[in-house]
Amino acid sequence: MQWNRKLAIGGATFAIAGLLLAGCTAPDAENGGGATDDGTFLKIDWLANEKAGIDAVVAAFQEANPDIQVVVTTADTAQYQASIRTQLGTGTAADVFYVWPGDGNTAAIRQLDSGDFLTDLSDESWVGQYPDFIRELVSIDDKAYIMAPLATAFTPVYNQAALDAAGLTPPEAWSDVIPFCEAASKAGKVAYALAGNNLYAGQAPYYNLVADLVYGTDTKFDQQLLDGKTTFTENKGYVEATEKYQEMMDAGCFQPNATGTPYDESNRMLAAGEALGQFLIGTRIAALQAIAPDGDFRIYPFHSDDDEATNAVTLSTQGGAAVYAKTPRQETAKKFVSFLADNIELYQAAMPGTIPTITEGYTPANANEQFLVDTIQQGHAVHFLNQMWPNARIESAMVNGIQGLLVGSASPSDMLASMQKEFDTE
Numbered sequence: 001m002q003w004n005r006k007l008a009i010g011g012a013t014f015a016i017a018g019l020l021l022a023g024c025t026a027p028d029a030e031n032g033g034g035a036t037d038d039g040t041f042l043k044i045d046w047l048a049n050e051k052a053g054i055d056a057v058v059a060a061f062q063e064a065n066p067d068i069q070v071v072v073t074t075a076d077t078a079q080y081q082a083s084i085r086t087q088l089g090t091g092t093a094a095d096v097f098y099v100w101p102g103d104g105n106t107a108a109i110r111q112l113d114s115g116d117f118l119t120d121l122s123d124e125s126w127v128g129q130y131p132d133f134i135r136e137l138v139s140i141d142d143k144a145y146i147m148a149p150l151a152t153a154f155t156p157v158y159n160q161a162a163l164d165a166a167g168l169t170p171p172e173a174w175s176d177v178i179p180f181c182e183a184a185s186k187a188g189k190v191a192y193a194l195a196g197n198n199l200y201a202g203q204a205p206y207y208n209l210v211a212d213l214v215y216g217t218d219t220k221f222d223q224q225l226l227d228g229k230t231t232f233t234e235n236k237g238y239v240e241a242t243e244k245y246q247e248m249m250d251a252g253c254f255q256p257n258a259t260g261t262p263y264d265e266s267n268r269m270l271a272a273g274e275a276l277g278q279f280l281i282g283t284r285i286a287a288l289q290a291i292a293p294d295g296d297f298r299i300y301p302f303h304s305d306d307d308e309a310t311n312a313v314t315l316s317t318q319g320g321a322a323v324y325a326k327t328p329r330q331e332t333a334k335k336f337v338s339f340l341a342d343n344i345e346l347y348q349a350a351m352p353g354t355i356p357t358i359t360e361g362y363t364p365a366n367a368n369e370q371f372l373v374d375t376i377q378q379g380h381a382v383h384f385l386n387q388m389w390p391n392a393r394i395e396s397a398m399v400n401g402i403q404g405l406l407v408g409s410a411s412p413s414d415m416l417a418s419m420q421k422e423f424d425t426e
Contacts, residue, residue: 037331042069044094055350057347096337099118102137104387124341134151159273194279212304216310249405267288394422401418
C-alpha cells in the first residue's frame with residue numbers, strides 16, 4: 001500500500017529565547033538589519049526546537065564567511081506562529097526565516113503565499129536533489145519556497161533503561177496500550193509524560209492515533225473532506241482516534257494534572273526515568289539528550305488498532321528556511337540557504353531523531369534513524385494532520401479541544417464538532 005506523503009506541520013512549542021551569534025548587534029534593526037546587500041550582514045529567525053541544527057550550520061557559515069555578521073533569534077512554535085505575520089506585514093521580518101510546508105497554520109507557505117512574502121527558490125540547484133514527495137510539500141504550483149533540512153516523525157520516544165528496569169516493552173498494537181499504562185503505574189512509573197501546559201504538546205499522541213485509524217484505511221480522506229463527502233464528526237477513524245485519546249487519559253496513561261506540566265518538566269521526567277515514554281516530534285529528542293547525554297532514547301512504532309495492514313506513521317519534513325521576498329539582502333540570504341543545503345549533514349547530525357531530506361549517500365547512524373528511513377522506504381509515511389486543512393483555525397480547534405479533553409471540559413464529540421465548525425467557516 002502506498003501512502004499519501006504530503007505534509008504540513010502541526011506543531012512543536014514556543015517560549016522566546018533570543019540567540020545572538022558572533023557577539024554583534026544588528027544594524028538598522030527596524031529595516032531587518034540594513035538597507036543594502038553589501039554581503040556583511042544577515043538576520044535569521046528560527047524555531048527554538050531546531051536551535052541545535054541552525055547553530056551548527058551558522059557556526060560553519062561564519063567560519064567560511066568571516067566578513068558576514070549573522071544574528072539569529074529563536075522562539076517556540078506558538079509565539080513564532082503568532083508573531084510572524086506581524087513581522088512580515090510591517091516589513092521587519094528576518095532575511096531568512098523558518099516556515100512550515102503546506103497549509104494549516106499561520107506560518108505555513110500556503111498561508112503566507114498570498115502576501116507575496118516568499119522568494120521563489122526553484123532555480124537553486126539543491127531543489128532538484130529533493131525526493132519528489134518532499135519537493136511537493138515545499139512548493140506551490142511547482143515553485144519551491146523552502147530549504148527543509150530534516151524529515152522526522154511524531155512517535156513515542158522511550159527511555160530504554162527505564163523500560164528495562166520496569167521489565168516492560170512498548171506496546172506493539174492498540175490492545176497492548178492500556179495494559180502497558182496499567183503496568184507502568186504498578187511499577188511506580190508514568191507511561192507517557194505529557195507537557196500539557198504547552199498548547200501544542202497534546203497533539204503528538206493524537207497524530208499517532210489518527211495515523212492508522214484514518215490514513216491506514218483511507219488515503220483519500222483529505223480530498224473527501226475538501227469535497228464535502230465526509231466530516232470530522234462523521235469519519236469513523238477520527239471519531240475512534242479521539243475516543244481512544246480519551247480512553248488513554250482515563251486509564252492514567254499520562255501523569256495527573258498534565259495541563260500544569262511544561263516541556264522542561266516532561267522532558268526531565270522521561271530523562272530521569274520517572275516516565276517510560278513521551279509522545280514527541282523527533283526533533284525534540286535533542287532536548288532529552290541535552291538533559292541526559294548518556295541516555296538511550298529510542299523510537300518505537302505506536303499503533304492505534306490491531307491490524308498490521310493499516311500501519312502508518314506521521315512522518316514528513318517539519319519545515320525550514322525561506323527567504324523574505326522584500327529583504328534587500330536577497331543574494332546573501334540565498335547564499336546562506338544554499339550553504340544550509342550543501343551542509344545539511346551538519347544540521348541533521350545536531351538533531352537526533354531525524355534524517356536529512358536530501359539523502360544521497362546517507363547512511364543511518366542508529367536505530368532511530370533506521371526506523372525513519374524504513375518508514376519512508378516501506379511506504380508507511382503519512383503527512384502531518386493539518387497538511388490539507390484550508391485554514392489555521394482548524395488546528396487551533398484541535399489543540400484547544402485536546403486541552404478540553406485533558407481538563408474534562410470537552411468530550412471527543414465536542415472537539416470534533418469544533419474542528420468541523422472551523423472547517424466549514426469561510
